[in-house]
Amino acid sequence: MATAPDPGKSRSGDGAGGAPKPSQPLDAPVSPPARERPPVPPRPGSDGAGSTPPGRSRYWRWAPWIIFLVLIVGWNLLLVVPFGRSSSAQIPYSEFVTQAKGDNVATVEFNGQNVTGTFREPVLWPPASDTPAATGAPVASGAPVATSSTQPAAGGGAPVSYATFATVVPPDGDPALLPLLAEHGVVVSATDTSSMGGVGAALLGLAVTVLPLLLLVGFFVYAGRQAQRSQQGIFGIGRSTARLYNEERPGVTFADVAGEDEAKVELTEVVDFLRMPDRYRRLGARLPRGVLLIGPPGTGKTLLARSVAGEAGVPFFSITASEFVELFVGVGASRVRDLFSKAKATAPSIIFVDEIDAVGRQRGAGLGGGNDEREQTLNQLLAEMDGFDASTSVIVIAATNRPDVLDPALLRPGRFDRQVTVGYPDRAGREAILRIHTRQIPLGPDVDLAIIAQQTVGFAGADLANLANEAALLAAREGHQTVSLADFETSLDKVLLGTRQAALTDPQERRVVAYHEGGHALVAQVTPGADPVQKVTIVPRGRALGVTAQRPQEDRRNFGRDVLLARLAVSLGGRAAEELVFGEPTTGAESDLKAATDLARRMVGLWGMSEELGPVSYNVGERDPFLGREIAAPKEYAESTATRIDDAVAVLLEDARKRALAILTDHRSELDAIADELLATETVSGIRLAEIAAAHERPAVPAARRGLGRIAAASSKRRGSSGRVD
Numbered sequence: 060m061a062t063a064p065d066p067g068k069s070r071s072g073d074g075a076g077g078a079p080k081p082s083q084p085l086d087a088p089v090s091p092p093a094r095e096r097p098p099v100p101p102r103p104g105s106d107g108a109g110s111t112p113p114g115r116s117r118y119w120r121w122a123p124w125i126i127f128l129v130l131i132v133g134w135n136l137l138l139v140v141p142f143g144r145s146s147s148a149q150i151p152y153s154e155f156v157t158q159a160k161g162d163n164v165a166t167v168e169f170n171g172q173n174v175t176g177t178f179r180e181p182v183l184w185p186p187a188s189d190t191p192a193a194t195g196a197p198v199a200s201g202a203p204v205a206t207s208s209t210q211p212a213a214g215g216g217a218p219v220s221y222a223t224f225a226t227v228v229p230p231d232g233d234p235a236l237l238p239l240l241a242e243h244g245v246v247v248s249a250t251d252t253s254s255m256g257g258v259g260a261a262l263l264g265l266a267v268t269v270l271p272l273l274l275l276v277g278f279f280v281y282a283g284r285q286a287q288r289s290q291q292g293i294f295g296i297g298r299s300t301a302r303l304y305n306e307e308r309p310g311v312t313f314a315d316v317a318g319e320d321e322a323k324v325e326l327t328e329v330v331d332f333l334r335m336p337d338r339y340r341r342l343g344a345r346l347p348r349g350v351l352l353i354g355p356p357g358t359g360k361t362l363l364a365r366s367v368a369g370e371a372g373v374p375f376f377s378i379t380a381s382e383f384v385e386l387f388v389g390v391g392a393s394r395v396r397d398l399f400s401k402a403k404a405t406a407p408s409i410i411f412v413d414e415i416d417a418v419g420r421q422r423g424a425g426l427g428g429g430n431d432e433r434e435q436t437l438n439q440l441l442a443e444m445d446g447f448d449a450s451t452s453v454i455v456i457a458a459t460n461r462p463d464v465l466d467p468a469l470l471r472p473g474r475f476d477r478q479v480t481v482g483y484p485d486r487a488g489r490e491a492i493l494r495i496h497t498r499q500i501p502l503g504p505d506v507d508l509a510i511i512a513q514q515t516v517g518f519a520g521a522d523l524a525n526l527a528n529e530a531a532l533l534a535a536r537e538g539h540q541t542v543s544l545a546d547f548e549t550s551l552d553k554v555l556l557g558t559r560q561a562a563l564t565d566p567q568e569r570r571v572v573a574y575h576e577g578g579h580a581l582v583a584q585v586t587p588g589a590d591p592v593q594k595v596t597i598v599p600r601g602r603a604l605g606v607t608a609q610r611p612q613e614d615r616r617n618f619g620r621d622v623l624l625a626r627l628a629v630s631l632g633g634r635a636a637e638e639l640v641f642g643e644p645t646t647g648a649e650s651d652l653k654a655a656t657d658l659a660r661r662m663v664g665l666w667g668m669s670e671e672l673g674p675v676s677y678n679v680g681e682r683d684p685f686l687g688r689e690i691a692a693p694k695e696y697a698e699s700t701a702t703r704i705d706d707a708v709a710v711l712l713e714d715a716r717k718r719a720l721a722i723l724t725d726h727r728s729e730l731d732a733i734a735d736e737l738l739a740t741e742t743v744s745g746i747r748l749a750e751i752a753a754a755h756e757r758p759a760v761p762a763a764r765r766g767l768g769r770i771a772a773a774s775s776k777r778r779g780s781s782g783r784v785d
Contacts, residue, residue: 148184148221169249183218318488333371347476349455354481357521360458374408380417391436407452415457496527503543557601577733578636579607596742627715630655635719669707
């Protein structure tokens with residue numbers, strides 16, 4: 060494999076492509092390949108960038124006070140401050156009588172003591188002191204109106220022409236007013252103020268006096284509720300945060316789960332017990348108290364648990380184990396008690412605890428004492444599961460991908476009575492999963508899900524869902540009406556090999572990468588028993604400068620020593636090609652060396668496949684060790700044995716390098732042809748590789764060189780034969 064350099068290095072070996080990386084422990088299901096991904100930028104708030112300013116919470120705390128102050132000030136301004144200029148002239152009562160006597164009043168309306176009306180001719184008001192209008196005389200039509208700049212008003216303001224007026228009648232009234240208005244032909248009207256007017260005035264006065272008080276009381280009620288809510292948050296910290304999915308909500312059933320038929324058979328009995336418990340109790344059977352789902356990530360453990368609740372039609376409490384643990388010791392135990400009390404109150408019910416290894420780790424192993432919060436939570440969980448009444452229909456379903464770290468007391472019968480393994484689906488299971496995830500996707504006529512299932516060996520359900528979604532996204536981006544097989548193939552390359560990067564521009568670097576990838580492909584193609592090479596490319600993918608991809612034809616879960624030795628040879632095929640052609644290795648084989656060394660150490664230290672050390676397991680090369688247990692456990696071998704282990708690993712790697720170098724030397728012309736083809740087209744398919752091989756006569760490999768056994772390519776560093784060579 061050739062990969063892009065890390066900072067501070069000329070070229071690194073991490074990436075997708077080149078030599079095959081070893082599979083998982085061979086007794087585990089095979090899986091799809093892992094790939095090196097570019098660093099993910101930190102989320103806002105993780106390092107302070109883009110996070111909420113520290114003082115923002117204080118601003119929100121003062122917001123209710125600010126809103127209350129604005130309302131009070133606004134209300135007072137509305138009542139006190141006049142907005143705009145009045146449309147009527149506010150004249151004295153004497154001026155009103157003068158205008159009436161001068162036949163300049165057309166209409167009058169009485170509203171209690173308030174009088175409003177209209178002039179026959181507009182009047183300048185306030186009158187100017189040195190003009191004929193000083194007495195409020197009518198203004199002739201078209202006459203200029205005095206302004207403050209030419210004629211100062213008596214009242215200190217500029218005179219304005221008004222067609223309407225308003226005044227107030229004296230409290231005792233004026234007996235001569237109505238005869239005067241009738242004499243001069245004024246139209247008189249009045250408004251009844253005994254009912255509506257009095258009510259309106261009363262309501263207005265009530266609003267003026269009571270509304271501010273109501274606002275003040277409402278604010279204090281709101282503040283009190285906020286304080287009470289905060290107090291409840293403090294004293295309610297021990298309450299369970301489990302989410303409840305009841306039978307009235309649309310649920311997941313076994314019809315939505317595919318590829319795990321064996322696990323569904325195990326869980327069907329639990330469903331039957333929840334539906335008809337008397338049928339089993341009549342024969343003395345006891346309800347299983349716990350079911351532990353064990354399997355790699357993405358295999359559908361949570362989906363299976365929800366399908367059990369959906370099939371049984373019972374309440375389903377879902378919580379992550381990490382939600383039990385808080386800063387204060389005892390909070391987790393309190394939440395466990397609260398969760399079980401809620402489940403018993405709604406029995407029959409199901410409690411699902413995801414990632415139970417967060418609280419269920421073995422006590423006393425490694426670091427940490429017996430009084431920390433996690434162990435107190437585990438103790439309470441053990442006590443609650445032991446305290447089930449035989450007639451209580453509550454089942455605890457837990458999921459984990461680390462069963463090796465769980466406390467033995469948690470796994471004993473009576474707590475988790477059943478352990479259901481949820482592994483990677485086989486070819487038929489993958490096809491069924493693809494059918495579920497493509498139910499809402501319009502597929503093209505050329506799409507055959509069986510072929511896609513064959514090409515996705517080792518994929519879990521989550522991987523297949525991601526593949527279907529990537530294909531749909533690609534088709535939508537390209538403007539297709541349906542999702543075609545080409546969309547699935549492009550998306551599969553993206554998932555397996557990484558995102559396509561810019562092509563190499565340096566001629567010498569392209570030549571090195573071409574021979575490197577050609578070495579991987581040639582060793583895998585020439586050796587019998589190797590998985591077929593699907594494609595070879597020198598187009599950078601992710602951090603890899605080139606990729607050699609292989610697709611196993613069948614699912615494999617058990618591998619012999621010859622197969623593993625062959626994988627070592629294929630892993631070192633790229634480095635051997637560099638030594639053969641250029642006379643020295645490059646840093647592009649870094650991840651090849653890591654993968655080969657890891658596989659060789661497991662062969663020697665775990666599986667006893669070293670002729671020098673014999674069939675002995677030293678727990679060397681074990682993946683995902685429990686950190687605390689590894690610290691506490693002493694080495695099971697002497698320092699001299701450790702030296703022998705290192706020597707045995709070095710022997711395996713050197714033999715594999717010589718094996719790959721011998722194969723490439725015997726097939727040098729074919730290696731040159733593959734490299735030239737890669738330099739010309741950048742990508743060579745498996746079919747084209749077969750044509751190149753047929754055009755070159757390949758001599759038989761000498762018997763001495765066949766002693767290392769057959770070569771089978773590893774397809775993934777993370778999972779077994781998954782379809783990609785790293």
